[in-house]
Amino acid sequence: MPLRGGTIIPHSIYISLNAHSVPGTYHWGLLVMDSEEQGSFHHATNPSGGWKYEMRAARPEQSITLVTVVRVGDLAGGDNAAALQVIRSVPADGTPSQRTGAEFRCNTWLKDVPVALDEARVVQLPMPVDELIRVAKRYGDAHLEEAELGEGAYVVNKPNPSI
Numbered sequence: 001m002p003l004r005g006g007t008i009i010p011h012s013i014y015i016s017l018n019a020h021s022v023p024g025t026y027h028w029g030l031l032v033m034d035s036e037e038q039g040s041f042h043h044a045t046n047p048s049g050g051w052k053y054e055m056r057a058a059r060p061e062q063s064i065t066l067v068t069v070v071r072v073g074d075l076a077g078g079d080n081a082a083a084l085q086v087i088r089s090v091p092a093d094g095t096p097s098q099r100t101g102a103e104f105r106c107n108t109w110l111k112d113v114p115v116a117l118d119e120a121r122v123v124q125l126p127m128p129v130d131e132l133i134r135v136a137k138r139y140g141d142a143h144l145e146e147a148e149l150g151e152g153a154y155v156v157n158k159p160n161p162s163i
Contacts, residue, residue: 003061004146006155010035011078013123014069015110015132016060017140019148026140028110031058031069032083040084044092044109051094051104055084066153068143070136072114073123086120087113107133127161135159 008014012033017026029043041058044051060066075083090113094104099115102108111133117123125132136159143154 002152003155004143004152006157008033008036008039008060008069008155009071009074009157011075011080013072013075013083013114013117015072015114015136016041016069017067017136018063018065019067019144026067026107026137027065028107030072030087030110030113031060032075032080032087034080037061040080042087042113044104044106046094051092053088053092053109055087060153060155063153064150067147068136068139068154068156070132070139070156070159071126072117072132073126076122079122082120082122083117086116086122090116126159131161132159135161135163138163 010033014031016029016031020027029041031039031041033039037059039058040055042055045054092109097108097112099112111129114125115129118125139156147153
């Protein structure tokens with residue numbers, strides 16, 4: 001699938017929204033990009049009933065479920081190892097958020113991870129995390145139909161809070 005709207009910036013972190021079977025919702029995750037094409041996908045998943053963290057290799061241009069990616073920021077010093085350490089430290093076991101007490105879902109975990117990355121100075125959030133999530137969902141909603149038609153995911157490198 002081609003990527004639309006922009007190109008992936010190496011050594012960056014992106015919020016990813018993937019198509020979900022429930023209309024109006026997404027499966028949320030993070031892309032940590034090593035290069036323009038190669039990275040890793042991180043998410044909280046519950047395929048057999050219990051929540052857990054999962055990481056796998058990712059090539060965004062090859063994903064058939066990816067709707068949009070919204071750039072969180074550059075990895076400080078291009079240090080993927082520091083990002084991975086912080087990402088893995090955020091619980092993905094189904095317990096409520098340690099930060100907010102919110103009930104656990106994949107997007108609960110997704111909100112906690114960028115805040116932890118920002119606090120560890122691994123990445124600098126472009127806006128408060130709740131606003132970033134709202135903006136990401138709006139981009140997803142705006143580009144869902146094209147992605148479902150096989151036109152590829154939409155890349156947002158400079159999230160616009162007024163979208």
